[in-house]
Amino acid sequence: MNPNEIFTRAARIASKQLPELNPNALNAAIDEIKARTQRSAALNERAKKVLPNGSQHTLPLSNPYPFFMNKGTGSSLLDVDGNEYTDYILSGGAIILGHNDPGLIHSIQELLSNKTHFHGHFDELELDAAEQLISFFPSIEKVRFTASGSEANNAAIKIARAVTGKKKLIKFLGHYHGWGHEYLMDVEVPGSGKFVTNGIPDEYMDQTILVPPNDLEKLEDAFREHQADGGIAAIIIEPYGAESGLVPIMDGFNEAALEMAHRYGALYIMDEVVTGFRLGKGGAQQRLGVMPDLTTLGKGLMNGFPSCGAVGGKSEYMDAANVSIPYKTPYTYVAGTLSGNALSVAACKYVVSTLATSNLLETAESMAEDVVRKLNALFAAYESDFFAYNIGNILRVELTAPHAVPLTSPEALMEVVHRRQTLSSYSVLVASTGVLSRHGRDFVSCAHTLADNDRYVAGYEKLLQSFIR
């Protein structure tokens, strides 16, 4: 689906009242779930006592409560009560090969019988993983592993500052780069500004200049405005737009923004934490034909194994990343006890070499296209405004479009909140069919099948059938 159509269709959903669930259907689905997830319910009570707000994650389904899982195989999960689900959430995109890919698990089991981590010494696997990554992404000459995607972005921003000698960062409205001080603002809902920034002093956020995506004039204004005020060290971007395509980036924007960054002496950082392994070999940058100065990676990089992140780019920039007393410039401190540990780099080596030497990514993308086709046919059959599209094997399903509500008044903000809450009720209907979907950004793994897609579509059909007509 092209960006213009996505904008138009999201605006149409945002301009209308949302379809209302039949309360009987909603209550029946909640009762159905509760009846078969009693152990999850009990564990959730325990979680409330020991985890802040009962959760460690941003992703669990909240209505009626998160499910506790016990086992993953390919596209499916088994919960602690023995229920089976088809999973399209896939650990927020971290699972790319499928849950517990047998080859990956075998290689990690072998490794763990000999080693865990040799911090302060090296393991050849670190080089193997780095070489795999470098051969996967044409813009990367050197790579530093980090503990997460957020850490990779912290490192990239520091490197850009060290290299350029400049201070400020340009971030696009709605783009998410993790939970670091300088970019955890204006996330999820473009225009929401400091809505989620409690705990971060304004001084940090003052270093970040927010610019609307797809607006080259405003981008250039930002460069001009801040030249005398520290200058712009980098632009950071989700190359296909906020949350991997929620608000799409128009054709040609990445090229033009990169050219502008270079004209003003700034670096261009592509956050490919999600897109890196989901758009084919070489990630978004290869597909767009735009080579960033620095790339950040995470999630699919290790198929769910921990300490998952990396920053890579040209040698002249990456050599600024240092871990000891500075003996040369440019220099910035980028460290981490478990960065590049044996388990993580072994997982990375396995995942990247498997994706590079197979057609698994092409297959996963054709599965994503299949499910999008089927979902859109279903929505059309029910004369619904809902729509779906895919970017590689990233799925986007738009139901309530909170991001498309123009934020022109306090009432508009309440409408956004209402649309997000409504989405969580819609979730219940889909989850009651055994389909795990976030109704926004979902994912297809290399293990998903046509039968999984049919189950996913059936989950959405139950939702459509549950509206008051």
Ligand SMILES: Cc1ncc(COP(=O)(O)O)c(C=O)c1O
């Ligand atoms: C585009 C993007 N960048 C960075 C991150 C942060 O990665 P992590 O959660 O591993 O810190 C995320 C996480 O969702 C992401 O979607």
